[in-house]
Amino acid sequence: MRLQTTIEIFDYWNRIRGTADAPLKSQVEPSAVPHLLQSLFILEKRDGGDIGFRLAGTRICDLFGRDLRGERFSSLWANGQHTDIERTAMGVMDHAMPALFNATGYSTVGHQASFEIVMMPLRSRDGACDRLLGAITPAAAASWLEIVPLEFLALDRSRLLPTHFGRAAPADVRPVNEVVAGIGARFGQVMRRMVSQLLSVEAR
Structure with missing residues (x-):
């Protein structure tokens, strides 16, 4: 965890949960x-079994060029x-x-930027x-992020965060995150190659 926004919201979540493994949503x-x-x-x-945005901050909506409320979370990926x-x-909810998450965001015209996402x-x-509090934060300032919307995020790495009393991650959660991280890393490499090829073709 490197970005100030991620650190601050995680510290806030830790404070309001006290000794519980998760705070009540009414405590936020x-x-x-x-x-x-x-x-x-x-x-x-x-109710349909998926996960959707109940709320999304203005900066997140601006990143994707639309209001995300009610949209399926996986649609960003x-x-x-x-x-x-x-x-x-x-x-994350079940356990x-x-x-x-560390992810790379790709714009509609081939720009890319790194993001840190906490849930x-x-x-x-x-x-x-049954709910998740989270943040999406760019790792570095980029002027194009204010102008060109992101088309999608590609997962590069994910990991569970340690909580109180040195509680370990459940055995049946770890493989999921390891598999997702591996898929994300390979996908990110492939996308970077594809974007580079597209840009080189357009430049000809």
């Missing part, structure tokens, strides 16, 4: 982190990664274990984890 107070709101999102598990991304997000579980009053 936007007024406590006003400077982070534009980069935050909340995902929810929906590259073809071939939808199932793995959704399975990992479900795992109440936060996760960190942390939230509980309902009935005790079930």
Whole structure:
């Protein structure tokens, strides 16, 4: 975890959960982190079995050039990664274990940028984890991000984040994240080659 936004929202999530493995969604107070709101999102598990955006900050919506509320989370990701991304997000809720993603975003005209994405579980009053609090943050400033929307994200790496009492990741979660990370790394390499080839063709 390297970016200030990611660190701050993870620290906030840690504070409000106390000794619990995940805080109640009612404990999240936007007024406590006003400077982070534009980069935050909340995902929810929906009746159809998928995961969608309940809320998305203005900066996230600007990155993709549209309002993401109600959209399926996996729709932001590259073809071939939808199932793995959704399975990992479900795992974060099912096991109440936060996760960190490193991804590359690709624009419609071939630009690319690195992103850090964190997802942390939230509980309902009935005790079930059915929502995720998260943030999407570019690793470096890029002027084109304010002008050209991202077409999709490609996962490069993912890992579970340690929580209190040195709790280890459940055995059945680790393989999912390792598989997703491997697929993401290979896919990112392939996409970079494809983008380079496309740009070289256009330059001729």
